Amino acid sequence: MTRSRYSLRRWIAPFALLALSGGGSGCQKQDLPETFDHDLTLGGRTVTGSSLQRGAVVFTQSCRPCHGATGAGDGPASIGLRPPPRNLRLGTYKFAAVAAGQLTTDDDFRRIIRGGLHGTAMLPWDLPQPQLDDVIQYIKTFSDRWQTESAGEPITLSADPWTTRADAGIERGKRVYHGMAQCGVACHPAYVTRSEIFDFTAELTKMRVEEFRADLYAPIAKASDYGFAILPPDFTFNILRSGDGVADIARVVASGIGGTAMPTWKNVLPDADLWAMAHYVKSLTDLRDTDGSTNLRARLKAQAPWTPPPRTSAPD
Numbered sequence: 001m002t003r004s005r006y007s008l009r010r011w012i013a014p015f016a017l018l019a020l021s022g023g024g025s026g027c028q029k030q031d032l033p034e035t036f037d038h039d040l041t042l043g044g045r046t047v048t049g050s051s052l053q054r055g056a057v058v059f060t061q062s063c064r065p066c067h068g069a070t071g072a073g074d075g076p077a078s079i080g081l082r083p084p085p086r087n088l089r090l091g092t093y094k095f096a097a098v099a100a101g102q103l104t105t106d107d108d109f110r111r112i113i114r115g116g117l118h119g120t121a122m123l124p125w126d127l128p129q130p131q132l133d134d135v136i137q138y139i140k141t142f143s144d145r146w147q148t149e150s151a152g153e154p155i156t157l158s159a160d161p162w163t164t165r166a167d168a169g170i171e172r173g174k175r176v177y178h179g180m181a182q183c184g185v186a187c188h189p190a191y192v193t194r195s196e197i198f199d200f201t202a203e204l205t206k207m208r209v210e211e212f213r214a215d216l217y218a219p220i221a222k223a224s225d226y227g228f229a230i231l232p233p234d235f236t237f238n239i240l241r242s243g244d245g246v247a248d249i250a251r252v253v254a255s256g257i258g259g260t261a262m263p264t265w266k267n268v269l270p271d272a273d274l275w276a277m278a279h280y281v282k283s284l285t286d287l288r289d290t291d292g293s294t295n296l297r298a299r300l301k302a303q304a305p306w307t308p309p310p311r312t313s314a315p316d
Contacts, residue, residue, distance in 0.1 A: 042140040044150035055138025058131045071142030081121045091143030092225050092259040095242040099264045100256030102152025109136040119239035155255045158271040162279050173280025176273045179204040187232045187261060190216045194306040210308040217300055225259035235284035236293040244285045250278035
């Protein structure tokens, strides 16, 4: 059974109250908000001690139950949560609109905190703007990276060229996904036949794909910087963490996902192809919980055995 965001909040709330009251064993010193009596330089900008002090209070009240007193993702409410809460001490953040692995911007922090991450225990937090800004600066104190690095340059895309011709975008995206980016060969599931992958790859790269992994229609778990393997989403089944609108998907495709095998595709593929992939992925997410997903799986399962076509000799 899928747990709703409302029920998740009700489930986590008792842990938050228990944590703030000291868990019945006495409130430990390290559980109290840290005291900041001086300013800090974080991400190349000066943050006042008073702002950090206020942020520490907000974090203790709203974030500590899951993310833990030291930001390590080990709060009392974290037990059994999958995916686990982010370890903020790593200074590595998913779903930021910067090149994968770079420090996120404050705008990304605001979007993620206020929007939450779908399908996880990270709920939307409607914090007032002053409190939100303070807690963002406090979160930066958990990782030493913020003392020596600045946030990455935000990645932007040109205007979506497929807005008025989405069907053409989906068709182009299908070819780019399977033939150019090889998403369905390397990480995510494929959603077309082996013959189609062969044809798309030859069309877009002039290369031949002659062998396929046995589990072509399932995702492959990939190593991450978070201490555990991550299974890329099956777009016809999984909820997308950072939103499943075309613009949300395009942002993630262009930027990549920090700390994971999902690379930055901006400047690797033309913006038009990144938008096309976003439209194609959106078309796959629209199949979720419908007969369309079942029918697609049946079509792929029923495909005839495939062998690569013979190579043709180059003309004299």
